[in-house]
Amino acid sequence: MFKIESKNVDFFYGSSQALKNINIAIKPNTVTALIGPSGCGKSTYLRLFNRMNDLIDNTKITGQILIDGEDIYAKGVNVDSLRKKVGMVFQKPNPFPKTIFENVAYGLRVNGISDKKFIEERVETSIKQVALWEEVKDKLKKSAFELSGGQQQRLCIARALAIQPSVILMDEPTSALDPISTSKVEELIYELKSKYTIVIVTHNMQQAGRVSDTTAFFYMGELIEYDNTKNIFTHPKIERTQNYITGRFG
Amino acid sequence: MKTFYKKFLEKFIEGLLMLSGTVTTLTVVLIVFFLFKEGIGVFNKKPVEEGYVIAVNNKNPINKLSSEQIKNIYDQKITNWKILGAPTDSIILFRLEDVSNYYSDAEIGENFEGLPICISLLTDSLPNIIAFFPEKYIDKNFKGKQLEIDKVKLSEFLTGKEWFPTAQPAAQLGVMPLILGTLWVSLGAILLALPLGLAASVYMSEIANEKIRRIMKPLIELLAGIPSVVYGFFGLVIIVPLIQTTFDLPVGETGLAGSIILGIMALPTIITISEDAMRNTPRAMKEASLALGASKWQTIYKVVIPYSISGITAGAILGIGRAIGETMAVLMVTGNAAVIPHSILEPVRTIPATIAAELGEAPNGGLHFQALFALGCILFLITLFINLTVEFISNRNKYNKH
Numbered sequence: 001m002f003k004i005e006s007k008n009v010d011f012f013y014g015s016s017q018a019l020k021n022i023n024i025a026i027k028p029n030t031v032t033a034l035i036g037p038s039g040c041g042k043s044t045y046l047r048l049f050n051r052m053n054d055l056i057d058n059t060k061i062t063g064q065i066l067i068d069g070e071d072i073y074a075k076g077v078n079v080d081s082l083r084k085k086v087g088m089v090f091q092k093p094n095p096f097p098k099t100i101f102e103n104v105a106y107g108l109r110v111n112g113i114s115d116k117k118f119i120e121e122r123v124e125t126s127i128k129q130v131a132l133w134e135e136v137k138d139k140l141k142k143s144a145f146e147l148s149g150g151q152q153q154r155l156c157i158a159r160a161l162a163i164q165p166s167v168i169l170m171d172e173p174t175s176a177l178d179p180i181s182t183s184k185v186e187e188l189i190y191e192l193k194s195k196y197t198i199v200i201v202t203h204n205m206q207q208a209g210r211v212s213d214t215t216a217f218f219y220m221g222e223l224i225e226y227d228n229t230k231n232i233f234t235h236p237k238i239e240r241t242q243n244y245i246t247g248r249f250g
Numbered sequence: 251m252k253t254f255y256k257k258f259l260e261k262f263i264e265g266l267l268m269l270s271g272t273v274t275t276l277t278v279v280l281i282v283f284f285l286f287k288e289g290i291g292v293f294n295k296k297p298v299e300e301g302y303v304i305a306v307n308n309k310n311p312i313n314k315l316s317s318e319q320i321k322n323i324y325d326q327k328i329t330n331w332k333i334l335g336a337p338t339d340s341i342i343l344f345r346l347e348d349v350s351n352y353y354s355d356a357e358i359g360e361n362f363e364g365l366p367i368c369i370s371l372l373t374d375s376l377p378n379i380i381a382f383f384p385e386k387y388i389d390k391n392f393k394g395k396q397l398e399i400d401k402v403k404l405s406e407f408l409t410g411k412e413w414f415p416t417a418q419p420a421a422q423l424g425v426m427p428l429i430l431g432t433l434w435v436s437l438g439a440i441l442l443a444l445p446l447g448l449a450a451s452v453y454m455s456e457i458a459n460e461k462i463r464r465i466m467k468p469l470i471e472l473l474a475g476i477p478s479v480v481y482g483f484f485g486l487v488i489i490v491p492l493i494q495t496t497f498d499l500p501v502g503e504t505g506l507a508g509s510i511i512l513g514i515m516a517l518p519t520i521i522t523i524s525e526d527a528m529r530n531t532p533r534a535m536k537e538a539s540l541a542l543g544a545s546k547w548q549t550i551y552k553v554v555i556p557y558s559i560s561g562i563t564a565g566a567i568l569g570i571g572r573a574i575g576e577t578m579a580v581l582m583v584t585g586n587a588a589v590i591p592h593s594i595l596e597p598v599r600t601i602p603a604t605i606a607a608e609l610g611e612a613p614n615g616g617l618h619f620q621a622l623f624a625l626g627c628i629l630f631l632i633t634l635f636i637n638l639t640v641e642f643i644s645n646r647n648k649y650n651k652h
Contacts, residue, residue, distance in 0.1 A: 050541060057459065084543035094534035097557060107542035110552065156538070163542060 001069075003028040003167065003197040004049065009063035011044060013056070018044050020221045021063075026214070028166075031189060031198045033208035033229065036218035037244070042201050045218070046169050049199065050086040051079050067167065084111060086167040087160035092176045093152035095144035095159075100136050103144045103155055107163035126162040130154040130188055150181025157188065168192065170200040174207065186211050205245060209233050217241045285630060288623035292407070295617045296399040297421045301385050304419060305369075305394040307377045312336050314398045318412075320420035323380060331378060344372065344381040345419075362387070370394065382419040402617075407624065413588040413599075415608065415618040423621050425628065427590045431505070431598035432629075434591050435580060436573040438509025439516055443573075444566055446513075447520030451562075454521070455528035456550050467525075474518035482582030485511040490583055497595055503585030505598040511579045516569035523568060527561020528554050564640045571636045575629065577602035601629045 004026040011019035019041045026032050034042040047053045048065055051072065064071050072082055084107075095103050104123040113119060123140075127133045132154045136147070144155060153173060160168060170189070174182040189198060189211045202208050208215055209229060216226040217236075225232060225241045236242045297317035298304060304320065306312060312334055315323075322328040323341055331338045349358060353368045366389035373381055373394030381394065388396075402423055410424020450470070454463050489510050494502030531554045539549040555562070585597025586607065605622050612618035 052537060052541065055537070055540070080543045080545050083541055088537075088541040090534055090538065090541075092534060094532070094538045096535065096538065096553060106539070106544075106552070110539070110542060110544035110548045159538075159542065 001028070002026060003068065004199070005066040007064040007066070009048065009061065009065060011041075011048065011053070012060040014058050018221050022223045024216060024223065024226055026197060026199065028197050029193055029195070030213040031193050031200060031211050033212035033215045034199065034201045034218060035205065035208050035215060035244075040218040041221040042218045043171055046171055046199060046201050049167065049169055050083050050088055052088065054079065084163050085165050086169060087163065087165035088169045089153070089157050089160055089171065089173045091172045093149055093156055095152050095155055098144065099141050100144050100147070100155060101140040104159050104162050107159060111163060122162055126158040127155075129161055130158040131184070132158060148181070150177050150184060153177060153181065153185060154188065157185070165196065167197045167199070170198065172201050172203060175203065217244065219244070282630070285623060285626050288620055289627035290624070292423070292617065292620035292624045293402050293404055295402055295620065297402055297423060297617065298399050298419055299421070300616070302382060302419065303385050303388060304397045304399065305373055305381045305392070306397060307373055307379055308393060308395050309377055310336055310338060310395065312397070313395070314400065316400060317420035317422060321414070321417055321422055324382070324419055338377050340378060341380055342376055342378045344379050346383045346387075411590060413604070415612070415621050421617055425625060427588045428599055428601050428604050428625065429628065430590055431588075432574055432600040434594070434598055435505050435508040435512060435584060435600055436570050438505060438594055439512035439573040440566065440570050442509060442513035443516040443520055443569055447517050447565070447569070448524060448562065450517070451521045451525035451528060452550060455525045456546070456554060470518050470521050473514070478515065478576060478578040481511050481515055482579035485579060485583040499595060501585060501597065503583055503597055504595050505584060505591055506594040508580045508584035508598065508600070509594065511583055512573040512576055515576060515579065516573050519572055520565045520569040523565030524558065524562040527558035527565070530561070531557045560643050560646070563643050567636055567640050571633055574636070575602060575633055577606045581606055601625050
């Protein structure tokens with residue numbers, strides 16, 4: 001049984017085709033890295049899993065994306081509930097202009113939870129999950145903007161975890177962070193794997209190699225190769241993958 | 251040689267730019283200086299028309315009357331000296347034209363040469379008299395007593411409830427009804443315009459698609475370009491009769507009509523500024539909210555509006571600013587009664603409308619003229635305060651968003 005399946009997915013921005021016939025199946029509790037040069041469609045593809053591209057006018061998708069066996073683009077699908085199940089972490093830390101506590105509690109509140117004690121507990125567990133608790137436990141009422149970039153990004157991950165999704169999408173989550181913060185986030189991804197299915201877009205080859213179980217290489221809107229990370233990095237079957245990974249283009 | 255020429259040209263342009271900056275700044279300072287110089291002048295004047303005196307019998311113990319007391323005496327609201335603390339009885343009013351009731355034309359003389367003596371005798375003979383007449387008719391041996399008149403006081407000016415700048419013999423310069431009228435109409439305007447403007451800007455920035463927005467936005471901005479006299483005309487022809495029939499009033503020219511017109515006029519300011527603020531909400535912020543399962547509406551009121559609240563406030567305050575300073579449209583629809591309003595269905599008069607309506611008939615440099623400038627100062631201070639508030643709010647917000 002696969003957690004996420006993508007069958008013959010085509011995606012269009014207006015009349016230009018951004019993704020061509022993508023077929024991927026992702027197992028639960030794995031980390032999948034999407035790699036490829038800028039503009040290859042990997043972020044667009046990631047944003048299909050929580051229907052984030054719906055926000056962009058004049059886009060069209062064909063084919064099927066199944067999460068837990070259900071077509072998320074079928075008619076009558078509740079997008080808000082889908083997004084509760086499929087959390088997302090963005091490229092730049094984007095906390096709300098609210099307190100640290102309220103940032104993490106936000107997802108619970110918008111989903112209709114008002115039990116104060118429950119929210120407090122959930123906020124605490126979520127922040128502990130991202131190993132930020134010790135750093136922020138005394139300033140939960142302070143603005144989230146007072147945290148450093150790395151702390152903000154971990155807070156954003158905690159925010160995504162608080163509503164207990166089963167899939168977490170990460171769109172270049174460390175591209176705006178320094179090396180120390182980056183390694184903290186990477187450790188975190190590794191730990192989260194036991195509970196969540198993670199799909200991560202990254203520009204950083206080493207990162208893909210370090211954190212992911214499987215890797216998909218995209219080029220010009222096409223899926224060139226999809227395999228175990230180990231195979232992709234050691235014995236890529238396709239020459240273009242090899243060239244990209246070894247840095248000959250990209 | 252070429253470098254010298256280039257340097258000279260640069261210096262020249264630099265000087266030109268500095269000059270225009272200086273001239274602009276100086277103009278502003280000059281206008282404000284002129285406004286306050288004229289406005290403050292009113293507090294150096296007596297509320298009785300220049301060249302006139304008020305006199306009583308010599309035995310009358312009263313030396314001083316306020317302009318309000320004088321007005322009440324001549325309006326016959328005070329008819330007895332005892333109310334004012336003098337022992338004598340009912341007041342006898344005397345104006346210059348009353349002189350023929352007491353003296354024959356022969357006594358007065360063809361060219362009024364006997365008039366000073368007549369007045370002098372009359373004030374002496376009638377213990378209850380109060381006389382108001384031109385200074386030039388005071389006899390050399392005047393037997394009556396000239397009353398001292400207080401200068402206009404700032405506190406009376408601000409708290410006075412009556413505005414009769416041309417009243418004889420004593421002008422009433424109480425600006426309270428005008429200030430309240432202005433604030434009343436503006437408050438009504440903002441109460442009408444804010445919900446509507448906010449709804450429209452949320453719709454345009456978050457809900458409407460690009461096509462609708464491209465039609466709506468220029469149209470709303472066009473609203474700001476319509477001359478205010480046209481708004482006034484529209485109000486007079488459409489809104490005033492509508493209010494009159496709806497509320498079954500004797501006249502439709504009310505504070506409400508002014509509020510509606512000003513509300514419409516404030517809308518483009520409110521909408522464009524708050525819409526810009528909302529559109530400036532980072533996309534990442536909205537996406538973060540939606541990605542957490544928040545609905546579109548939840549995202550609007552939990553993220554977009556809080557994020558752009560300072561812009562919305564600025565828009566609202568600038569909208570009020572426009573409403574407070576607006577003259578023509580209000581002049582045309584509010585009925586212009588200088589009384590303290592008790593409901594929105596009564597005529598009111600605003601500060602700008604008063605200045606516009608009365609400045610033409612006020613003699614240059616006179617009491618009335620300067621009182622209108624003092625009103626201008628009050629208006630200036632109100633709008634200055636509003637602009638400083640906007641500045642403060644937007645600065646505070648820059649700090650918040652760092």
